[in-house]
Structure formats: C-alpha cells, structure tokens
Amino acid sequence: MSNEFAIDNVWIGIIVVAILFAICYFIGWWASKMTTSEEDFYAAGFKIGPVTNGLSMAATWASLATFLGVIALISKLQVPFVYLWIQWAISIPLLTLLYGTSLRRMKAFTPATFIKARYGKGATITIVLWMILIMIMYALGQMIGLGQAFEMLFGIPYNVALIVSGIATVGFITMGGMYGASYNAAFQMIIMTVAMIVPMGAIMKAMGSSGWWFPPLAYGDMVPAMLKVLPTFFDMKYDVRWYFALIPAFTLGPVALPHLAMRVFTSSSVKNARWAVVWFVLFLGLLFAGTYTSGFAGNYFVATTGKTIAKADQTLLILNVFYNPMWVAAFVMGGALAAGLSTVGGNLMAISGLVGNDLLGILAPKMEAKSRIRWGFVALGMGGVIAVLLAFKPPKFLVTSILWAFGLLASTATPGILLGVWWKEANKLALIVSANICGLIFIIISPHVFPSIVIGKGATAALGMSGGLVTVPLSFALFIFLSLIFNRMPALSAWAPSLADKQVIDRIHGWGDYDENRYNGKVWPVVLALVCLLISFWGLQPWKF
C-alpha cells in the first residue's frame, strides 16, 4: 500500500512509538499487580472514579477512525457525516440511563452476564456469539488502522507493520486486564486530544484563521472562503428518512456495544457511573469537535490550494506535514495510535469477558475462578491474533466495516438487553428467534454478502443504515409479538420467564420487594411493536440516496 505521507526521518517515528508503548507497557505491568480476582480482571475491581472513567469511556469510544476514517468520510460526504458522528455521543449516556446502572447494580462484568441471569443459557450463547463476531470486526478495523499508522510512521510494508503493531498492542493489553485497559485508556485520551487540537491550532493559523486559539469552534472566519470555492460543503444533502435512519443503526447499535457497557460497569458506584458520563460527554465532545475541524480544514486545503489528497484517510497527517514540523506530525500519528490502542483494549477485554466469564460460565460451570481468568487471558490474546490475521486484506475505507457492524448489533443484541431490563414478558425463545432472524436478514440485505439483494444504495446501504431501518425495528416488533404468543403456549412454557427471571428485573431496578405488575404491561409494548412495524415498512420503500 503506497503512501502520500511518510515521515522522512524514521527515527522520529520510532521515538514517538517507543515512548507511547513504553508508557502503555508500564501501566499494563503496574495494573497487572493489582489484578488478583475476576472482579479485578473484568471490571477493574469496580473501583474506577468518575473523571478517570470519563476519560476512559471517551478513549474507548473514540477509535482510530476519529483520526483517519472519519476525516476521509467528511471529505467524501461532507457535513452529513459530521451529523452522523455527533450522535455517537448519545450512546454511553443512553445505555447508562436505560440499563447501565441497573447492570452495574448487579455487578455484571458484561451485558451477557445480565442476559444469562434473565434469559438463561440458550439466549446467552446466541447473544454472546453475535457480540464476539461484532467485537472481532471492530478490533479488525482498529488493527488495520494500527498497521497503516505503523506503515506511515516507518515506511515499512503494510503486512510487516500489521504484525509488529499487532504483537506490540496485544502484549500490553493482555498484561493489564481491565485495570490496565482503564488507566491506559485515560492516558491515551489525553494524548489523542492534545494531538488532535494543538497542532490543528497551528494549521489554522497558517491557513489564516483568527480562531486558531480554539480550533474546535473558532474557525467561523474561514467559512466565507470555503463557501466561495466549495458552496455545497454545508448542504444537508439527504432527506428526513436518511437522518432518521441514523437512529436504529447508529444510536441503538452502540447502546449494546459490550466494551462501552463494560466501562460503565467499572465505575466505583452506580452514582459515579452517572457522573462519569458527564465527563465522557465533555472529553468526547472536545475531541470530536476537533475532528470536525480537521474534516473542514481538509476540504478547505483541497479547495483553496488546488492540491489533491488521493488517500483521504491520511488528510490530518498531510495537513500536519504541510503546515507543521515533522516531529509534530509524528506526535499526531502517536495520537492516532493512542486512539486505536484504547479501542482495541476495550474490544479485547469485551471478547475476554464474553468468553472467559459468560461462555465458560455456561460450558464449564464448575470451573474455578482462577482457571476462568486464565481462559479470559487466552481469549483476549486469541481475539487479538484473529483480528491481526483478518486484517491482512483491509477494506477500502477503514471505518465502513465497523459502522456496518453497529446495525448488526442493533438487530441482534439491543432488543434483548433493553426489553429484558424493562419488560417481564420478554421470552427466552422469542429472543433467540428474533435476534437470529433479524441478524441474518440484515446480513442478506446489505451489499457486502449478496450484492443483488440490497435495500438502499451506495454508502447508505454499505454503512448498514437502510438495512438497519428495516431490521432493527423488525427485531423489536418480532421479539414483542413472539414473546406475547410464546408465553401463552403451554408447549413452550419452559421458555417463558420464570418468577426468578422476573425478580431479577425488580432487583436490578433497585426495588427491595417484588411486584408482578411492575414492568409487565401489554398495551405499550404492542403499541411500540406496531410503530416499529411501520418504521420497518418505511425502510423497505425505495431509497433515493
């Protein structure tokens, strides 16, 4: 893979990467000494304070795509992609509100811990397998980005860069468990924010903006010049349905992302989880606003200088090479690496928890905690190795495969978690059937597997937006109707929620007693299911974009 950008002096890149990894390994080693139990390994002992957790949440969410893929897509889709990115920030506040604090109350390690308590083994295996698939796809995207970042820093072939970065990354993440992942992510968030914002100030100054002192919001004076050369930049381009389609795939998908939920679960208390969310929004907002500025500056650069950026993924780096000293460009690459490392850390911890705690808890219930942790380490390492192996043939846009996976998660896991927490009628068999049917439909109607059977077109279909508008509401509707039917069929009584299953719901909401009438309505779930069916039908209509 050829580059438009490579640091001339390889030693600058080596020094930046060596310092970054040395600190990550030190934190991993220091954290490993604190890891003595399953609670420590999977949930950092439930001891992470609000500010550190807010930083960790933001770092886990802000992937390498924030530095590479997003800016490329802003260059391609312009402002609509900014709107798409803004709504990511809802994910952790919404999951905290809808189920995060309830599951933190029960000291869950992953969302599947709750699925197991609420729905039993069959449904847990179904959801865990979907989640692992999505986590591997997610980690794959990060590994590709890390390989590309090493390639750009050192000018070495992509495959070699991938192996070196993969081994180095999996090593320190495996060492530190969730303590290491949490403190490393907090450190990495600071690095990536500084790397995104400060050099951008210098770029804006060089571009002639008086708002260089606060790059995230003060580049308004560049707008007239931008509009002169690129009048369509701020056009909203798409119709209401396109914007509405962001909700099922991109808002409801991330709500069920296990590595985000696990960050909420590491909080030192239920109340601190909510305060961590406030810090998360502050830190993530700052970084994301910097990303939008970079996307704007990239378009501005192309429009005003007449230069072309063939590899849009490298826009931020090219801007830095053009306007800033080489060591600054290397530091920005360090920030991009930090973004990838923190997300991979979260992905691999999620795979580890899903396999080591949830799956092994079902397949080998008598296994000792110590052995389960050991298997958790193995799963963590194996998840990394699989992601590296899959990354040898990268997709065109780094970010596309990750975004598509969100729709898959929303079609399979989100209804089970949300309805499981809020509705006692939610049936075990109904979850298995609806999750698998809608997951498979989502895959079939996307352009990636059967290009001849596609709902929607172009980027809208490739990103899973049109498919998600069909299958996510369908999954909710199917789950609700099947639950109501299955619960009333004597032959399927074994799949109906037991008293113990229903007691879990009252307990995780903080009740001291049990009341059969709580969270047990029929009318509103049916109304919700009917609305979902209408939305799904809307998604089936021909797409203009």
Place this chain on the structure above:
Amino acid sequence: MKEQLYRKEIWITIVFSVLLMLTGHCATLFVAFPFLKGGTMWGFPVEYIVPILMGWFGMMVVCIAMALVCNKFDDDMEEFAKSQGQTVMSDKTGGK
C-alpha cells in the same frame, strides 16, 4: 408511595431518553423544518454549529441533570426500601 416511585422512574427514563435523542439528533430538526435554516452563528450556518453545540454542551447539561435527578431518585428508593425493612441490590450485597 411505591406506585409513585414506579411512575417517577418510568417518567425520568422517558424524559431523559427524549432529551438525549434531541441533543444528539438535532440536525434532523433542520431537515424536517427547513425554515429553521438560513441564520448564522459565530460565522457558521446555524444548521451546522447548533447540532455540534447541542451534541456537546447541550448533551452535557442533560447528563448533569440526569446524574442529579437519577442519583436523588436512587436515594428515595433506598429510603423507601429501608422504611419497609427491605434490602436493595447494591455493592454491599455483592450485587445479589
């Protein structure tokens, strides 16, 4: 009291879900109601800068309110359970 707390929990969840969706999906309002477009703020078209500000500071304000209201609600729930001689799930009970 029990019924009141239950209703309160449902309403808190609905209201904050709607507020979070509005802050994160503010751009959709400008597409649905095009007459909102046309103005400028800090040099940017309003349909660009308002969604960015709502998705950052607007959402932060909602999250602060959410932390205050939900944490107060947790206190009310614990107080009620205590008055009934019940124990609630917490770190003290090991999440059981």
